[in-house]
Amino acid sequence: MQPSFEPMSDDDLDLDDRKDRADDSEDEEDGEEIDLSALSDEDLVKQMHDDLYDGLKEEIEEGTNILLERGWQAKKVLDEALVEGMRIVGIDFRDGILFVPEVLLAAGAMKGGMAILRPLLAETGAETIGKVVIGTVKGDIHDIGKNLVGMMLEGAGFEVIDLGINTDADAFIAALHEHKPDILGMSALLTTTMPYMKVVIDTLKEKGLRDDYTVLVGGAPLNEEFASAVGADAYCRDAAVAVETAKDFMMRRHNIRGAMASA
Numbered sequence: 295m296q297p298s299f300e301p302m303s304d305d306d307l308d309l310d311d312r313k314d315r316a317d318d319s320e321d322e323e324d325g326e327e328i329d330l331s332a333l334s335d336e337d338l339v340k341q342m343h344d345d346l347y348d349g350l351k352e353e354i355e356e357g358t359n360i361l362l363e364r365g366w367q368a369k370k371v372l373d374e375a376l377v378e379g380m381r382i383v384g385i386d387f388r389d390g391i392l393f394v395p396e397v398l399l400a401a402g403a404m405k406g407g408m409a410i411l412r413p414l415l416a417e418t419g420a421e422t423i424g425k426v427v428i429g430t431v432k433g434d435i436h437d438i439g440k441n442l443v444g445m446m447l448e449g450a451g452f453e454v455i456d457l458g459i460n461t462d463a464d465a466f467i468a469a470l471h472e473h474k475p476d477i478l479g480m481s482a483l484l485t486t487t488m489p490y491m492k493v494v495i496d497t498l499k500e501k502g503l504r505d506d507y508t509v510l511v512g513g514a515p516l517n518e519e520f521a522s523a524v525g526a527d528a529y530c531r532d533a534a535v536a537v538e539t540a541k542d543f544m545m546r547r548h549n550i551r552g553a554m555a556s557a
């Protein structure tokens with residue numbers, strides 16, 4: 295069970311780490327160019343955390359390519375260089391050290407790296423095992439986590455229809471009618487927007503559609519308790535859990551259909 299409605303459950307960052315990052319940024323401002331390809335894997339990953347922090351998209355793209363050229367799996371680059379870097383950004387945003395413009399730059403840099411990894415993560419060659427409609431709910435513009443979940447689901451063999459950010463109940467329902475997915479995924483990163491998931495699920499119930507779909511929800515402030523309170527089928531704390539849960543539900547759907555067909 296995740297802690298309730300606590301946006302960031304991570305340990306606080308070491309003050310020395312923060313000072314190091316500030317010092318490193320000053321070095322770069324002084325015009326000291328760092329040759330990323332000359333760094334060891336460990337130093338390069340650390341440098342990428344700093345570059346993400348500073349919103350340096352080109353450097354993040356270069357670092358991502360270098361790690362891939364060195365034989366790193368796309369998933370390892372994603373987890374250790376990008377997601378971990380964004381976790382650090384998130385902690386300093388929470389603590390008022392970074393502000394929206396800086397976090398936007400960091401998010402842009404992260405997306406640069408993700409764009410390189412996307413085709414590799416999706417390259418498993420697996421046949422389509424299910425269809426997912428996914429979106430960030432109304433009032434919320436956070437999309438990094440949702441995009442990651444979409445990418446990882448694609449990588450696992452799902453067809454993913456991404457409705458983007460700020461998605462209202464009508465848009466979700468229209469997409470369900472149009473695409474007839476197996477799974478509906480909703481993302482929310484704000485305590486003020488997460489209740490909107492209930493609005494969407496209640497609308498599905500009103501229209502008699504709720505049981506046609508598996509509803510998965512995610513986002514940093516959610517937890518299992520919240521998911522069950524709003525009537526979702528499951529809460530997924532990260533993209534890896536999302537993939538496992540989605541596969542699990544697909545298996546159950548097949549088993550139920552199989553049992554009904556043979557009855």
Ligand code: B12
Nearest residue numbers: 301384388435436437438439479481484485512513532533
């Ligand atoms: C990046 C960021 C931004 C960027 C967003 C850029 C973008 N394109 O997404 C910008 C700068 C725009 C932004 C704006 C704001 N933000 Co902001 N933001 C963040 C930050 C630092 C990181 C979020 C992130 O990308 N995490 C990395 C991804 C990989 O993790 P994730 O999103 O949690 O996703 C994973 C899981 O949750 C799960 N998951 C996510 N979605 C889904 C969906 C499904 C279906 C499933 C199965 C799983 C799943 O899997 C994902 C991958 O593993 C968080 C801090 C945090 N700790 O979350 C604050 C944070 C979410 N923001 C916050 C705030 C307050 C805001 C603003 C209101 C600030 C302001 N004053 O304007 C605005 C809101 C604007 C709006 N209307 O939405 C607060 C929310 C606090 C709260 N209690 O609600 C946070 C927690 C920061 C804090 N203060 O602590 N933000």
